[in-house]
Amino acid sequence: MNRPIRVLMAKAGLDGHDRGVKVVARALRDAGMEVIYTGLHNTPEQVIKAALQEDVDVIGLSILSGAHLTIFKKTRELMKQYGMDDVLLLGGGIIPDEDKPILEELGVKGLFGPGTSTQEIVEFIRREVQKLRELQPA
Amino acid sequence: MKTHVQTERERWEKKTLEPALKKSPERRERFITVSNEEIARLYTPDDIKDLDYERDLGCPGDYPYTRGVYPTMYRGRLWTMRQFAGFGGPEETNQRFKYLLKEGQTGLSTAFDMPTLMGLDSDHPLADGEVGVEGVAVDTLRDFEILFDGIPLDQVSTSFTINPSAPVIYAMYIAIGDRQGVPREKLRGTIQNDMLKEFIAQKEWVVPPRPSVDLIVDIFEFGIRETPKFNLISISGYHIREAGSTAVQELAFTLADGMAYVEAALQRGLDIDEVAPQLSFFFNSHNSFFEEIAKFRAARRIWARALRERYGAQNPESWKLRFHTQTAGCSLTEQQPLNNIVRVALQALAAVLGGTQSLHTNSYDEALALPTEEAVRIALRTQQIIAYESGVADTIDPLAGSYFVEALTNEVERKALEYIHKIERLGNGSILEGVFRGIEQGFFQREIAQAAYEYQKQVESGEQIIVGVNKYTIPKEQDQKVPTLKIDPEVQRRQIERLQQVRRERDARAVERTLARLEEAARQRQNTMPYILEAVKAYASVGEIMEVLKRVHGAYREPAMV
Numbered sequence: 154m155n156r157p158i159r160v161l162m163a164k165a166g167l168d169g170h171d172r173g174v175k176v177v178a179r180a181l182r183d184a185g186m187e188v189i190y191t192g193l194h195n196t197p198e199q200v201i202k203a204a205l206q207e208d209v210d211v212i213g214l215s216i217l218s219g220a221h222l223t224i225f226k227k228t229r230e231l232m233k234q235y236g237m238d239d240v241l242l243l244g245g246g247i248i249p250d251e252d253k254p255i256l257e258e259l260g261v262k263g264l265f266g267p268g269t270s271t272q273e274i275v276e277f278i279r280r281e282v283q284k285l286r287e288l289q290p291a
Numbered sequence: 292m293k294t295h296v297q298t299e300r301e302r303w304e305k306k307t308l309e310p311a312l313k314k315s316p317e318r319r320e321r322f323i324t325v326s327n328e329e330i331a332r333l334y335t336p337d338d339i340k341d342l343d344y345e346r347d348l349g350c351p352g353d354y355p356y357t358r359g360v361y362p363t364m365y366r367g368r369l370w371t372m373r374q375f376a377g378f379g380g381p382e383e384t385n386q387r388f389k390y391l392l393k394e395g396q397t398g399l400s401t402a403f404d405m406p407t408l409m410g411l412d413s414d415h416p417l418a419d420g421e422v423g424v425e426g427v428a429v430d431t432l433r434d435f436e437i438l439f440d441g442i443p444l445d446q447v448s449t450s451f452t453i454n455p456s457a458p459v460i461y462a463m464y465i466a467i468g469d470r471q472g473v474p475r476e477k478l479r480g481t482i483q484n485d486m487l488k489e490f491i492a493q494k495e496w497v498v499p500p501r502p503s504v505d506l507i508v509d510i511f512e513f514g515i516r517e518t519p520k521f522n523l524i525s526i527s528g529y530h531i532r533e534a535g536s537t538a539v540q541e542l543a544f545t546l547a548d549g550m551a552y553v554e555a556a557l558q559r560g561l562d563i564d565e566v567a568p569q570l571s572f573f574f575n576s577h578n579s580f581f582e583e584i585a586k587f588r589a590a591r592r593i594w595a596r597a598l599r600e601r602y603g604a605q606n607p608e609s610w611k612l613r614f615h616t617q618t619a620g621c622s623l624t625e626q627q628p629l630n631n632i633v634r635v636a637l638q639a640l641a642a643v644l645g646g647t648q649s650l651h652t653n654s655y656d657e658a659l660a661l662p663t664e665e666a667v668r669i670a671l672r673t674q675q676i677i678a679y680e681s682g683v684a685d686t687i688d689p690l691a692g693s694y695f696v697e698a699l700t701n702e703v704e705r706k707a708l709e710y711i712h713k714i715e716r717l718g719n720g721s722i723l724e725g726v727f728r729g730i731e732q733g734f735f736q737r738e739i740a741q742a743a744y745e746y747q748k749q750v751e752s753g754e755q756i757i758v759g760v761n762k763y764t765i766p767k768e769q770d771q772k773v774p775t776l777k778i779d780p781e782v783q784r785r786q787i788e789r790l791q792q793v794r795r796e797r798d799a800r801a802v803e804r805t806l807a808r809l810e811e812a813a814r815q816r817q818n819t820m821p822y823i824l825e826a827v828k829a830y831a832s833v834g835e836i837m838e839v840l841k842r843v844h845g846a847y848r849e850p851a852m853v
Contacts, residue, residue, distance in 0.1 A: 167495075171494060172535045176535075176740075193851075194417065218425055219420075219425055220420035222420065223421075250772075266658075267624065
């Protein structure tokens, strides 16, 4: 049976721009996903701890402070350390084009900047989580 | 009895409009602003038949200041074109400041990095990757010595966008002034120092709301005596709007915050006519052109009446709402970024027609990264074109008397007052208490998140059109490539090194002693400002000082809610 997709939405770093993360969280919930929102100012360690506790399929990190390279790098390292290969890592916020390949290389599967429709994010998550689940032993 | 206008309108609707609509219907069912306010087809004298010129508008410089706070407005002096700047370490920002001063600018505006804004030192684990990125990094007075090296504080006015750590930054500025031998009463500038909107929208905080407001009133009490030419607060709607509020919510929550600060000052025993003239405001200017103008005009009228009637201020300087405006960052698009230049121009024009005292225009590349120098120049030129070429600054409040603008001003005012009364009821008659409870219960946060979500749904359904995003789109490969600004990661290393050097070289016992005295004063509920100044002069860091306040008052953590 397909359990509902569980998503951890997190604000990492120090910036307080939570408009986007909240809009996306509500849209994912309206699309039938189970959404856990961490609130503001989390370290990568806190994000990963919450993701493990909540046994999520997806981590969505929102960063608008310019610290995305540092924070995504740390987050990915921790994900590897804890063997979270089956968890999809996504990013949202202000990410300059030239940083996108660096983040994708790190293993950030999707980056959603300003102007992205929430529908696009919903569809992306459904598709990618499906793929990940097919890879896992039942 | 029907008015003449009513009869005329009915005739027009039947004879002229109806046949026209039959032939071709209007473009849409509902015409709405970006804040989901419905706009009527036509406004006539009947929409403003109760408007009383003297009572509701007044001449410029006259109560209730709907037409502007100064008698000559921009014919006398243009608004201040104040572009916000700061990046890297204090060395880089000092060089930028000197460049701007050489170019004839007399006002500086400082952007701090996230760790400084949150009251953390550059070597704090949460600061990693953020040092010097969004603004200049400041840890101790040593950084301020570099930041203001060669800049005489009696000749400039400096604006500091700083909130939870505002007392420390304000103390550092005074300390530099003291060292330069500038009398404190000559210091000019502004600290944002508005914590209520932080809890509501921008989300930078250290201690909980109630002690945060106590610290602000400490600054009022200290500043009225010590630095009478310094704006001690900039009560801000900008961030409330950026977080997704409507225009009415921005106005209502900001003015309620302003009234809350007035009430907190009165509770401390301060004189309303001493405090009020040192208050200033900061608003957003968004896309719906006329709605923004109406908001600025309504803001002045509501504030003047509240200060005079509700709080009994006698001095006309207390009644005047003076404000800074910034164009809406959240309206900028990553797609086809050059289009943002046009958006910013329209928003800036609305701010000018609304009578702003100073203006920051955003750069077109800000949905992509921090602005480049070229983008900043275009943003400034946009203001200069409005000021010198368009002619809109040559007469005062040119839109007064427009049926539409006056009706909209009344409507925005009415709806904002409804919110303010709701907040007052929440606090059993006290707006200060109402704002505290609204924050504690998540009232403001919910209202804003709801408005942001509604707007997003309207964008996705196509009811709100964003050119280049949900209409007139082009493939990403064809989109304009714009250069973006990069911050050297070296800044973080250098900043941490300097902080550690200061820690080694300073008189450790003096730091300990001044921090202990500050803690004692905070526990005894004495005014903390003199003690913070003492600690700053002993080279205690931003993080160490804020840590003391956290020890006394506890750390704030927002309940996460969606």
